[in-house]
Amino acid sequence: MAAHPGHTAPRPAVTTASQPPSSLDYYLVLPRPGDPDPATAVGGLVVEEFTREHDQVSTGLDSAGWTPATGWWSSASLSRGIRTDPATLARVVPTSRAQAEGHYRRLGGGQLPDEAVLRSYFLAHQPIPTAAPLRLGPAQPPAGYRERRVYRVLFAKDLHPDQVTSLRAGWRTPVDATSTSAASGHLETNVDRFSWELRRVGHTRAWALDVIVLLGTAADDVVGSALSDLTRVLRQHGLIPVTTERFS
Structure with missing residues (x-):
């Protein structure tokens, strides 16, 4: 996953305090077909978080990517490409924070920053258009519900x-x-x-x-x-x- 011509994130100190339960989404990035080292199963990470209205409707998406060669970087087109470009989609695999930590360490990144630090890498927001809810089904809830x-x-x-x-x-x-x-x-x-x-x-x-x-x-x-x-x-x-x- 080559560096994207977006915003390059700074490198704050890694927090060593105990980490809260994961609330971000983590993805592994597989190498491109034809990369020099096909034995490398994972080439980088992507971290994402949706922004939402109070009723949980998505309003936008923040993301940051990391590879050993580029460090952390952010671009609004990163998450859009994951979902719209078949070649990029095929190389991205959902994972847990625990698994992401292991790959990050193996690739030379050290300790994966805590989620507050990872959010500081979200430098380019991808808006998601919203509209008033369509009315599907009965307007009134069944008896016993509000x-x-x-x-x-x-x-x-x-x-x-x-x-x-x-x-x-x-x-x-x-x-x-x-x-x-x-x-x-x-x-x-x-x-x-x-x-x-x-x-x-x-x-x-x-x-x-x-x-x-x-x-x-x-x-x-x-x-x-x-x-x-x-x-x-x-x-x-x-x-x-x-x-x-x-x-x-």
Whole structure:
């Protein structure tokens, strides 16, 4: 992954304090076909974070990339290219912070900076256009709930059949689920209900997770936690989130 003609990030001191649970998204960058050392399984890292409205709709994306040759750098086109350029998309693999730390150390970067420092590398913001929610489905929530919301989280890359099988098992998808849904699930608490379906969209070139939320509470953080958990599961299966939209 060559240096991008964007903004080069500074090199602040690495923090050695204990790190909080990861809230950023981490990706491994594989070498280009024909690179001099094909034995090098990972050539660099990308770190990202979405910005969101209070209701969890995506408004933008910040990112920074790192390679041993370039250090940390940031460009608004970095994350856009990951999602729109097939060659770049094929070289980027979602990972955890723990795995990113190991590769960063192996590639000579030392200790991976904590997330507050990594955010200081986000020097070029990529806006995501937003619009007022479309009204899909009934305007009024069912009895016992105060609000009904519908979200769609779009993803790039593809899933292998065994990954779909794993999702269906983890989400306990009914065997008689509709043919338009690859996997589905639901979660109920004492006051809220979440149900979701994963399906192909865009002539099978992308995936969409459609989530129906029935709220008995007034807390947006309940929605944010559920959407984050679902997105994290799909990242663990290899998909790359593109945006979160709201339809009601």
